[in-house]
Amino acid sequence: xxxxxxxxxxxxxxxxxxxxxxxxxxxIYSVFLSLTNWQIGRxxxxxxxxxxxxxxxxxxxxxxxxxxxxxxxxxxxxxxxxALGLALLSQKSFTGNKVFRILCILPFFASPIALSYLGIxxxxxxxxxxxxxxxxxxxxxxxxxxxxxxAFLSVSLLDIWQWTAFLYVIFLAxxxxxxxxxxxxxxxxxxxxxxxxxxxxxPLLLPIITTGVIFKVIESFKVFDLIYALTGGGPGISxxxxxxxxxxxxxxxxxxxxxxxxxxxLLIILSILLMLAMIRLRRVYEV
Amino acid sequence: xxxxxxSRRDALSTAAKVAIGVVAAGVIAGIGGYYAGSQVAPAKTxxxxxxxxxxGTTITVGAATVTEKVTETVTxxxxxxxPLTTPxxxxxxxxxxxxxxxxxxxxxHSSVLYYFKDEWEKLTGAKLNVIEIPFGELHxxxxxxxxxxxGVYDVAKICATSLGDLVVGGYVECIDDYMKDPRFPKWDPxxxxxxxxxxxxxxxxxxxxxxxxxxxxxxxxxxxxxxxYNREEFKTKYGYELPDPPKTWDEVRDCxxxxxxxDWNGDGEPEYGLCQSLKVAAQAWFKYLAVAACYxxxxxxxxxxxxxxxxxxxxTMEPRINKPGPIKGLEMLIExxxxxxxxxxxxxxxxxxxxxxxxxxxxxxxxxxxxARMAQDPKRSVIKGKLGAAxxxxxxEVWDEENKTWKRFDRPIRCGNILGCDWFYVILKHxxxxxxxxxxxxxxxxxxxxxxxVTVIWGSGVDPGWRxxxxxxxxxxxxxxxxxxxVTVGGxxxxxxxxxxxxxxxxxxxSDTFLEYLKIPGASELMDSLDIHINEALVGKRSAxxxxxxxxxxxxxxxxxxxxxxxxxxxxxxxxxxxxxxIKPD
Numbered sequence: 085x086x087x088x089x090x091x092x093x094x095x096x097x098x099x100x101x102x103x104x105x106x107x108x109x110x111x112i113y114s115v116f117l118s119l120t121n122w123q124i125g126r127x128x129x130x131x132x133x134x135x136x137x138x139x140x141x142x143x144x145x146x147x148x149x150x151x152x153x154x155x156x157x158x159x160x161x162x163x164x165x166x167a168l169g170l171a172l173l174s175q176k177s178f179t180g181n182k183v184f185r186i187l188c189i190l191p192f193f194a195s196p197i198a199l200s201y202l203g204i205x206x207x208x209x210x211x212x213x214x215x216x217x218x219x220x221x222x223x224x225x226x227x228x229x230x231x232x233x234x235a236f237l238s239v240s241l242l243d244i245w246q247w248t249a250f251l252y253v254i255f256l257a258x259x260x261x262x263x264x265x266x267x268x269x270x271x272x273x274x275x276x277x278x279x280x281x282x283x284x285x286x287p288l289l290l291p292i293i294t295t296g297v298i299f300k301v302i303e304s305f306k307v308f309d310l311i312y313a314l315t316g317g318g319p320g321i322s323x324x325x326x327x328x329x330x331x332x333x334x335x336x337x338x339x340x341x342x343x344x345x346x347x348x349x350l351l352i353i354l355s356i357l358l359m360l361a362m363i364r365l366r367r368v369y370e371v
Numbered sequence: 372x373x374x375x376x377x378s379r380r381d382a383l384s385t386a387a388k389v390a391i392g393v394v395a396a397g398v399i400a401g402i403g404g405y406y407a408g409s410q411v412a413p414a415k416t417x418x419x420x421x422x423x424x425x426x427g428t429t430i431t432v433g434a435a436t437v438t439e440k441v442t443e444t445v446t447x448x449x450x451x452x453x454p455l456t457t458p459x460x461x462x463x464x465x466x467x468x469x470x471x472x473x474x475x476x477x478x479x480h481s482s483v484l485y486y487f488k489d490e491w492e493k494l495t496g497a498k499l500n501v502i503e504i505p506f507g508e509l510h511x512x513x514x515x516x517x518x519x520x521x522g523v524y525d526v527a528k529i530c531a532t533s534l535g536d537l538v539v540g541g542y543v544e545c546i547d548d549y550m551k552d553p554r555f556p557k558w559d560p561x562x563x564x565x566x567x568x569x570x571x572x573x574x575x576x577x578x579x580x581x582x583x584x585x586x587x588x589x590x591x592x593x594x595x596x597x598x599x600y601n602r603e604e605f606k607t608k609y610g611y612e613l614p615d616p617p618k619t620w621d622e623v624r625d626c627x628x629x630x631x632x633x634d635w636n637g638d639g640e641p642e643y644g645l646c647q648s649l650k651v652a653a654q655a656w657f658k659y660l661a662v663a664a665c666y667x668x669x670x671x672x673x674x675x676x677x678x679x680x681x682x683x684x685x686x687t688m689e690p691r692i693n694k695p696g697p698i699k700g701l702e703m704l705i706e707x708x709x710x711x712x713x714x715x716x717x718x719x720x721x722x723x724x725x726x727x728x729x730x731x732x733x734x735x736x737x738x739x740x741x742x743a744r745m746a747q748d749p750k751r752s753v754i755k756g757k758l759g760a761a762x763x764x765x766x767x768e769v770w771d772e773e774n775k776t777w778k779r780f781d782r783p784i785r786c787g788n789i790l791g792c793d794w795f796y797v798i799l800k801h802x803x804x805x806x807x808x809x810x811x812x813x814x815x816x817x818x819x820x821x822x823x824x825v826t827v828i829w830g831s832g833v834d835p836g837w838r839x840x841x842x843x844x845x846x847x848x849x850x851x852x853x854x855x856x857x858v859t860v861g862g863x864x865x866x867x868x869x870x871x872x873x874x875x876x877x878x879x880x881x882s883d884t885f886l887e888y889l890k891i892p893g894a895s896e897l898m899d900s901l902d903i904h905i906n907e908a909l910v911g912k913r914s915a916x917x918x919x920x921x922x923x924x925x926x927x928x929x930x931x932x933x934x935x936x937x938x939x940x941x942x943x944x945x946x947x948x949x950x951x952x953x954i955k956p957d
Contacts, residue, residue: 123933209714210726229650229717232910316507318651319716320907335511337896338518338536339932 117344135345167251192249200313232322258292462497462807471528473503479832517542525802530792561957562838580812584836585791593759616761627710630734644710646733653719663700664786670884677773693923696770701915740834743871762878787882826861900925
């Protein structure tokens, strides 16, 4: 091998080392841990697939998966709809358009944990700003944190406020990249605004929308910090997400083996989702 | 005038003489200071006189019955010799890193370290590094540091629930030898209530340096209780005098209902009967146990299978959390919840304390000693001088698991508690500065620092319970404290201080039994299960019985997974199984 070829491998080495240390090794070690019953104060012993079998009978796993799926089902479509609407609005020419775009993006830069603590103030039931406004307009106090249904809504509202910005950026970039000549041709043919959207914008933007939604679904599966401070997973376990349960199992109860198995199940679920989405995208692009 | 010239030789010679003189003076001063500081103090003699009456004997002489009673006056003389001042031990160059609950420079537990940091560093030459960790993460961060051997922390101020995991894993230092070492500051184990001592020991060995004496007490608005209008109205409605203080939870319920929903403070808004912190993953389960204990812990002379135990059957490790006693406790909590704001379900201690102390919108609460201290802060309290305090209410009935029935008493049976974390210091095994670490912890638990901690440091989060805290007039002569200092130094209202200290003393030393502290490995997971199921019952998702049945099933699973035999052994060790229960002070 020539000297120049050897040097390029040297440049690759740091990245490879990082990936091996922080991705590959933890993955392999997690698989190993998931087949053991390692807990603090106990010797590590091999128990095969027992941890995986326990998952099916653990009511907290089923509860947390149910919450996570409901959370995704509520927040992702709303965020996609709002983001698309804001992106389309940003395409129009009006005074203050640039400021408008900046305001739409800003929420994404808020730290989720800080937002969660801010939520405690906003949703404070005995005199927080939201309930004060609602009382003024005659709606009355809403139990934002103390009622399971409203607690779910509170978490969802915070997520929608923050992550609409993420999808907005993706959709706006997509819209900016669409070819203008197709629109010009369609307008010459007399197409209305709605027809332009339905027949040109949406089909062309669909791959980008799908990509954005997939990213958001994957991110939503990992929701943790918003819930941690605001509700702590309560009332009861009504807002306990799957990742929150993994965190408690591994780092509160120190049942590392079981926590590893829960994590791998999440990895499998997300991998299947990603694979299905990639297949779909490939079909769309091939067409 | 002629200029006087000094030669270089003369200048150097003078400078050298001055320098030598200064050094010599410094050495002499240092030696003198050392001896002055560590001189043997004169012997201190304390004389206590007690009158003891023995039941005596009854004999029959002919038709007469003679009963002999023996009365003795006992004088105890205690002589203290030896150095009373802290020995001058130096740890130059050492840094002691302490992990404690995050509270900032004026918040619980961290404020103590910041307050005393400069003084201790000056005393020892070592450095103190404080690392604050949020309450919910403290257990896992300390344990992770210990398990991985990262060695970031030398000392941790931990919650008692963490001790089992740390001891069983071999992560903390046994301090028996340090306690005997004359180089270190002295703190007297006999000056701490027995339940607090049990929190910091395991298998007869000391692992923690006690500091906080967490306990939950009943607080009420004394001004409302003293109002004659309220007293008359209460008697008319309920048929008995407004209880001052309430002695059972039924009385608390009646009082909370009476004061709920009307404007008793003239602010134009209706007030509440009570307030509480019932948020999941926060303090709700402590507040539940405070109510449930009196229905569940049957008093007796010894910690045996059916007396003075709460969580498990010590012989079989069958959970007892779903027995009639704890169920009745949860039903009572659900009932009490009606007389407070609905928002309580989402409150941790901050909003609850704010509601009672700063807004003054609740008539009653039960909480830690922080309430008594915060109530004295003129910047944020509207209830200074209006605080009533009492040990937690009791019950006329306690569940008797042996006979599967309610055992009735002719007076309320009170179950004392050390609920809360009972924060204490442990030295981590991997610490490279163990002696400096122990010196710090022992010094912080010495009487002078302890008194300042509970009086001067407003937000210390440390509750009284040591002998130095109690004035003798409140503690049947046992205490070594001074009520006037609570007022002048601590800034307390005198009546508030008296009520509070009396409540603390009675809770620790005049209860009929005590709620054991669960500190076995896995305690965190067990309490997490209790926490979420209590919350389900409070929001109406399950009945009290269903919630605690679900909790009991969780506990069975957790015990099985961790090894029932091993858990049984640890549980028996942790509760002092077979030992006599000790409530009276030494």
